[in-house]
Amino acid sequence: MPEKILRTEYSEEMQKSYLDYSMSVITARAVPDIRDGLKPVQRRLLYDMDDLNVNHDKKEMKSARIAGDCMGRFHPHGDSSIYETMVVMAQDFKRSVPLVDGKGNFGSIEGDPAAAHRYTEAKLREFTDEVFLKDIDKSVNFVPTYANTETEPEVLPVRIPNFLLNGSEGIAVGMTTSTPCHNLTELCRLCLAYVDNREMSIDEMLEIMPGPDFPTGGIIANGSELKSIYETGSGRIRLRGRLKFEKASKRGEKDKLIVTEIPYTMIGAGIGKFMQDTASLSENKTLPEITDIGNATSSDGVNIFIELKKDSDIKRVSNILYKKTKLEDSFPVNMLAIYNGRPEVMDLRGILTAWLDFQHEILTKKYTELLRKEEDKKEIQEGLIQACNIIDLVIAVIRGARKRQDAENCLVNGDASGIAFKDPGLKDQARNLAFTKRQADAILEMRLYKLIGLEILELEKEYKKTVKAVKEY
Numbered sequence: 001m002p003e004k005i006l007r008t009e010y011s012e013e014m015q016k017s018y019l020d021y022s023m024s025v026i027t028a029r030a031v032p033d034i035r036d037g038l039k040p041v042q043r044r045l046l047y048d049m050d051d052l053n054v055n056h057d058k059k060e061m062k063s064a065r066i067a068g069d070c071m072g073r074f075h076p077h078g079d080s081s082i083y084e085t086m087v088v089m090a091q092d093f094k095r096s097v098p099l100v101d102g103k104g105n106f107g108s109i110e111g112d113p114a115a116a117h118r119y120t121e122a123k124l125r126e127f128t129d130e131v132f133l134k135d136i137d138k139s140v141n142f143v144p145t146y147a148n149t150e151t152e153p154e155v156l157p158v159r160i161p162n163f164l165l166n167g168s169e170g171i172a173v174g175m176t177t178s179t180p181c182h183n184l185t186e187l188c189r190l191c192l193a194y195v196d197n198r199e200m201s202i203d204e205m206l207e208i209m210p211g212p213d214f215p216t217g218g219i220i221a222n223g224s225e226l227k228s229i230y231e232t233g234s235g236r237i238r239l240r241g242r243l244k245f246e247k248a249s250k251r252g253e254k255d256k257l258i259v260t261e262i263p264y265t266m267i268g269a270g271i272g273k274f275m276q277d278t279a280s281l282s283e284n285k286t287l288p289e290i291t292d293i294g295n296a297t298s299s300d301g302v303n304i305f306i307e308l309k310k311d312s313d314i315k316r317v318s319n320i321l322y323k324k325t326k327l328e329d330s331f332p333v334n335m336l337a338i339y340n341g342r343p344e345v346m347d348l349r350g351i352l353t354a355w356l357d358f359q360h361e362i363l364t365k366k367y368t369e370l371l372r373k374e375e376d377k378k379e380i381q382e383g384l385i386q387a388c389n390i391i392d393l394v395i396a397v398i399r400g401a402r403k404r405q406d407a408e409n410c411l412v413n414g415d416a417s418g419i420a421f422k423d424p425g426l427k428d429q430a431r432n433l434a435f436t437k438r439q440a441d442a443i444l445e446m447r448l449y450k451l452i453g454l455e456i457l458e459l460e461k462e463y464k465k466t467v468k469a470v471k472e473y
Contacts, residue, residue, distance in 0.1 A: 022173040026343050030172035034337035034346060035155045035358040036132070037162030039170065041085050044074040046099065047153055049124050050133045060103045060121035067117050076146045083117045090122065093215050093267060095166045096181040099128040109216070110297060111268030131159050138369045139362040157362045160187060161355040163337055163346075167212075175343060177336040180212035180237065180264070194352045202231055205348060214331075216302070217242060217261025221328065230348040233335040239263035241327040245314050254291065257317060259304035263329040270326055271295065271304070277325040278306065286324065289317055371473035374466055376438070381463040383439025384446060388456050394443060396426050397433075404444065411440040 032039050038046070048070040054061045063086060067079040075082055088094050090102035093109040104120035107113055114120065124133070135157060142151035167181040186209040193208055194200060211226045220226070221238040229235035242261035248254055259274075266274060275293055282290035289312035296303040308317065322328040335346045339354060346354070387394050394411075397419055401407035406418030416430040435443065449455060 026172040026175065027338055027341070030170040031175075031177050031336055031338055031343055032163060032168045032170070033155055034163055034339045034344075034351065034354045036158040037164070037166065037168065037337075038156060038158075039085075039168070041075055041077070041082060042089065043156055044152060045070050045082060045085055045089075046124070046128060046132060046156065047136070048074055049100075049122070050129075050136070054123045056101065056124055056126040056129050058123060060101070060123045063102075063104075063117035063120045063122050066122060073147075073150065074145055074152050079117070083114075086117075086122060087114045096213065096215055097127055097165060097184055099125060099132065099166075101125045108297075108299075109267055109302065110271050110295075132156050132162075134159075135362075135366050139366040155358075157366075159359070160184075160191060161351055163335075163351060163355075168337075172343075175336060176332075176334055178332050179335045179337075180331060180333060181214055182209060183213035186210070186213070191352070191355070195356065198353075198356075202227055202348060205352075206230070212237060212331075214239070214264040216264050216267060218263050219261075229333050233333075233345040233347045233350075235333050237331045237333060239265065239329055239331055240322060241266070243318050243321070243327075248310075254307045255310065255312065257306040257308060257314065257321075259306070259327070260302055262302050262304075263326065263331070265329045265331055266326055270329075271297070271302075274325050274327060275304065278321065281320065281324055287317060287320055289313070367473045371470065374469045374473060378463070378466045378470055379436060379438055380442045381459065381466055383435050383442055384450070384459060385456075385463060386435070387439075387443045387446070388451065388459070390429075391451060393426055393429050393433075396421055396423065397430055398444070407444060408437070408440050411435045411443060412437055 028040055030039065032042075036043065045066070049055075049061075049066055052061060052066065052069060054066065063083060064079075067082040067086065070082050071077070071079045086100055087102070087106055090098050090100040090106045092098050100122050101124065102120060102122050105112075105115040106120065133156065136153060139157040141154045143154050144150075145152050163179060164182045165184060165187055167179040168177050169179075170177045190205060190209045194205075197204075206227060211220055211223065219240040219242055221240050222236075225235060226237075229237070241259050241263055244258045244260050246256040246258055248256075262271065262274075275295060278287075278290065278293050281287040282293075289309050290306055291309060292307040294305050294307075296305060306317075306321075308314075335351070336343055337346055337351075338344075339346065339350075344350075397410050397416075398407050400419040400421050401410070402418060402420075409415040410419050410430055411433050412435055414431040414433045416427050419427070419430065421427050421430070450459070
């Protein structure tokens with residue numbers, strides 16, 4: 001090929017290339033879509049598990065098999081990113097409602113990593129099957145995969161605002177997304193209220209859903225700022241761990257302060273850091289009341305106990321722990337999502353509006369598709385019922401035809417020129433035939449047992465059901 005040199009301004013080329021790269025990272029990797037609240041890797045993983053029939057009522061499948069299949073068919077990145085996504089979606093301490101049911105070691109709240117994907121198994125949860133994937137073939141658009149060998153859903157038909165339910169965290173180029181989790185029951189009640197009243201105020205919304213509900217619990221210390229956060233889509237939430245005082249019940253025991261809930265930001269290494277900081281406060285005499293600290297956290301919940309000297313000032317100890325350790329921390333809120341193909345910081349009303357518009361979209365598509373199928377069925381049933389009423393003429397057309405096309409022409413267009421009738425009088429009747437092509441095909445493929453009286457009655461019964469379904473859809 002002849003050499004072709006394009007001359008361009010270096011700074012302009014760099015700017016264009018960087019913007020293209022930035023938008024690719026933002027829309028295709030790091031930021032969730034407001035409609036289903038999922039990033040592309042999450043969406044592809046859930047769809048792949050559904051496509052592999054790893055549903056809640058089926059047996060678990062090896063995680064390595066799922067990750068490999070997703071990587072080969074849908075997600076053109078490493079299997080480690082896919083498996084890490086699966087792990088997070090299976091951890092009940094990171095998500096309000098886990099979407100994956102993991103079997104094996106899927107990590108712990110204290111930061112222990114999950115086992116390698118060759119050692120674990122997974123399947124979808126019932127909640128995911130019902131709320132995220134139901135009617136996926138009828139309600140959303142499918143687009144070509146990266147290899148253009150098959151198709152994948154553009155978005156999942158999620159029936160609740162998952163962007164709020166399970167939150168999101170992601171770092172893109174020049175922007176980040178950070179949305180807290182919310183309580184499922186409160187969120188559903190808010191959705192129902194918003195359907196009834198789209199003009200409701202933020203104050204009315206916060207009466208139904210008072211604020212975030214992190215899976216690790218904790219107390220929101222700046223509740224008065226939540227209204228501003230939900231109105232603007234950004235801000236900071238101050239989270240405190242929950243402390244419970246337990247007085248010694250028998251001789252030899254000591255009074256204890258027990259941490260039963262922690263700030264969401266303490267997940268992982270934060271628990272170990274808190275224990276180290278607390279021990280340092282005891283050693284440097286800032287909190288001489290503390291005699292020992294231990295961690296009895298398990299799958300049942302957080303349980304960090306702090307042993308105290310007798311008659312310690314519990315309020316003072318608590319205040320210093322909140323002030324000097326990560327037992328009080330801030331969670332940055334920046335509710336950034338992809339809305340109409342663009343990254344946008346969403347307020348609470350905008351999120352609910354986008355969710356409701358999406359529900360209208362997927363339900364319209366679903367019932368339009370169901371209506372089309374029922375109307376096709378109705379057309380064929382009407383043709384078969386009509387054919388049964390003039391069965392002698394239909395049989396004469398079929399017997400007198402030299403080939404299928406002649407019979408079809410006669411049934412559809414009344415063209416009897418290619419039909420050899422034994423009774424000449426039937427030829428005039430045949431000229432009045434006007435079945436549709438779909439009806440003619442069904443008649444020509446109809447089996448003879450369908451002419452039995454009970455079968456005809458059953459056909460009429462099914463036709464009434466179809467008419468009712470058409471009206472409903």
